[in-house]
Amino acid sequence: MQLQQNIMKKAVLVSFCVLLLFVFLVYRVVTIMRDNGEQYKKQVLAQQQYDSVTIPYQRGAILDRNGTMLAYSERVYNVILDCHVLTNDNSDGKSTEPTIQAVSKCLGLNASDLRLYIQDNPEARYHILTKNLSYDAMENYLNYVAEYNANITEQNKTLEEKLPKINDKAIWFEDQFRRTYPGGTLACHAIGFTTKDGQGQYGLEEYYNDELSGRNGREYGYLTAENALERTVIPAENGHTLVTTIDSYIQRVCEEKIREYNLEHAGEWRENEMGSDNTGVIIMDIHTGEILAMASYPYFDLNDPWDMSMYSEGEVERMIERADGDAEKASQGLWKNFCISQSYEPGSVCKTFTVAMALDMGVIHDGDRFTCHGYLKFGEGERTTTIRCHQRYGDGDIDVKTAVEKSCNVALMLIGQKVGKESFLKYQRNFNFGLRTNVDLAGEMRTSSLVFNERTMGVTELMTSTFGQGFNVTMIQTIAAYASLVNGGYYYQPHMVKQILDDNGAVVENIEPKMLRQVVSEHVSDLMIDYCIGVVDEGTGTRARPAGYRIGGKTGTAERSGQGKRDYTVSFMGFAPADDPQIAIYVVIDRPNTGSQEHGTRYACLLCRDILTEVLPYMHIFMTEQLSPAEEKELEERGQQSTLSENSVSENSVSENSVSENSVSENESEDNIPVVEITIDPSSGMAIDPINHEPLDPETGAPLNEESSIFQDENGNAIDIPQAYDPGAETDDPRE
């Protein structure tokens, strides 16, 4: 009992001490609250993360005119490893191994790397294992984990030693959007691509960046009046979808044909170069200005813009060499849209514009005749200049239509003299040359300094301008202007997007065709259609006619100035079908890799023919012409069928056509009587050029000498073509 009393006495003392300590503890809490309360309150609030999570928006898709996806943003997942969760779970670290196994099995990651990382960073909370995982891959992993764990749970029911499960909280997925282009290289220049941070680059992606971009949503915390932390979510606003005027099928046909041409002629004349420096094709609906296809070569892969593996090593080397040895710049060079961002001298295709303006002004009339002696001298005294025709003998006495069909320089210069400088420039502006077309694509070139104006245009400049030399144009300008010639004279602004939709598919904006002005009268337009049909029927463009169809068009061969006389830009610009023009097509081959200009022009025509042969049936435009056996065989080889409807073409119309053809050819033969006597070289039997005595082909009158140019004086010396823009002083990029 002594012990108990002793204990009780001391217990009272101990209890008293404990009580004192309790009071002291309360005192401690009070002092902390009193002395540091305000400071700590602020500290606590300051530590909170108020804008923690960004919810990414989905960039709008780009569709073709039929709703086919050209570009869309796909939800992808970043795989995040939380080592802290993995190493601190209640499995005593045993769940680490099955988790690593699951990750390496389903996501294809190296297990030993993972093990090392977890060992070295057991507390790391945010480690990105892999990026851009597809939804399927993520689901695959989640299913695997769920199945595995269910299996283990089942086994553990009977097992003494529990098997570890996969830690399903240690791996989580963060979603993101990735821009995907299902067509890969399809319409690459027109569409453009996006940078990693979602900014559009080139083409539609850049031009419509604001429409395509949405607004990021956000999940964030804020403090209420009672200093309570609330979290709230503002959902992301997704970007708008573009419905373009592009038709994927037509686009694809154009690209394939361009590629075929370029691969066929790669390295043909200049080693390690493609079939051409650039090849471009635009197909446009002439009644609306809608662009159905815009293709160019070289191309690139939208999903991997830096990839150059589709070109041969030699070609890549050559490209890098041209980009001053900068591989990056060479790659960037591929992104440039030739159709809108590069200018060139258009050549003879512009004769249609010169003739059209002269007819519209009334200074010439259908049937007016001009005499071509093979060259034209103008100016006086020392400033006398001679410019020659392609046909060195001269085309003789020809009417306006034949001048266009034969692409006679002399006749065009005579017409140009009638038009005069002021009117020529006025019409040129009306046709939008020198101005941007404002097509809805990023990077359209400014050409205002590349055409002549009242101050810079002299007689020689006017003369060369009549047949498309001396000034520069872009493809889009030319085809837009040409469309106005063949649609009744109405100039439409070319455009690529016809509808903007929101992310639910509701229409935000319809983009209607925009007719800017009437450039020529309907009468003139009809005449131009007739002339252009003549070009293909019996003129320079016969090769461009697709089997079973009748089309109109105009060829062009421009000498590239300042690059030596060997280089040309060849082109064919046409419309189809002849009886009711619907579409315009413009094919440009810049510096074809072929030996002679004559060949180049032929290839432009053939390219057009190849494309139209497939595009016209697709567009439900029926054949109107009888097929020759050779053509039937050709179509068979292409795997196509004649769309020649027996009803659509009556015997009469065919015979009419043939009659008219006959009559034209009769006229032609009359016109073709040369006014200049052909001198035959007695030694070689060749025809001799009357001016510089070069040997000529006795049939065509074309020079045999590849170095020959229409810009030569009597001694064979080159005459400088006056340029609106001096290519030698290429210091400023004319593209703004």
Next chain:
Amino acid sequence: MAEGRSTEAREERRNTERRRTRAQQKNNSIDIPLLIVMAGLMIFGLLMIFSTSAYNAGEDQASFLRTQLLAEVLGTVAIFLVVIMPYSFLKFLGNNKVRWIILGFAIFMLLLLKTPLGITAKGATRWIRLGPLRVQPAEIAKVAVIIFFASYISEKPEWINTLKGYFHMMGVAGVLGVLVYGVSKNLSSAIIVMGIATLMMFLATKDWKFQMIGYPALVFLAGSALIKYVQNHPDPESLSFRYQRILIWLDPAKYVTGNGYQTLQALYAIGSGGITGKGIGKGIQKLGTIPEVHNDMIFSVICEELGLVGAVVVLILFAILLYRCLLIAFSAKDSYGMLLCMGVFLHIALQVVLNILVVTNTMPNTGVSLPFISYGGSSVSFLMAEMGLVLRVARENEV
């Protein structure tokens, strides 16, 4: 002995009277106030565990709550078993051989940590796997030291007053303490084991001044020496984390990005609570900011959410609990029962005081849990078993 007998008879009479009045007041043989207070603390604890752990628990917000609840159900079973067993069994536990077996069992369990049964988490091996349960042997050691000291002291009340007896007893406690620290790297449990033993010896011995002056002086001197040591250390970075914690204690703001983070964030929580707090469930600091918030640092969230009022209420509840333990001890029919109750009293008092001293950064961080409130299955079930002992002693008093 004659003297003793007369006092004994007087004591006996007093006890009988007390028992009679008690029996008149209640028909129940269980000390209801103690149970109510304990249950109150536990319910409050569950509430706070849910409040603090829901955010960190992931999808299953109540996972921590469920685990704790399960442990408390087990603890309730333990209370029931202890309360219904005959007093003789309680005596049997204090039998000379059995108490050594209990001590040996505690040591055995501690050594089991070194076998594959040991579970390592957060860098320390503190649990062993027993079938579906995870048990912390340090908690067993605390119960063992209470039973061992209560029986030994009540059996040899004079011997422990001799120098040999005193050091014999402290030696036993020392071995256990060193093992707890050495095997499970758990300094706080070792301190509590040693604290229980030292204070029980203080209660039972006749000496006042040596222990009352000696121990505080020893603690003060050792503490000062440690502080001097770490402060003058040329390269504090190279010190082990225990020494680092002393540095953090001296200036927590200096180590805010490192090891001082937990301490400082707990202080922020306490400081930002104010008189009435932000309201239960509305604390901010538990949202991932304070590490182990549902565990050792739960008192800081009580302060944040319930303010000074909440802190005082918790301390008052503990004070009532301890007061009931004291009353039961005083009315125990023998010194063994009394010492058992005082052992439990000291255990709870030590943990409460140390925990809150740590949370308020009044002493360096050691990682003591708050009894009945902190998350931790072993801790709560063994504490409940200890409460069972107290209740059993109380029941003996009344019958």
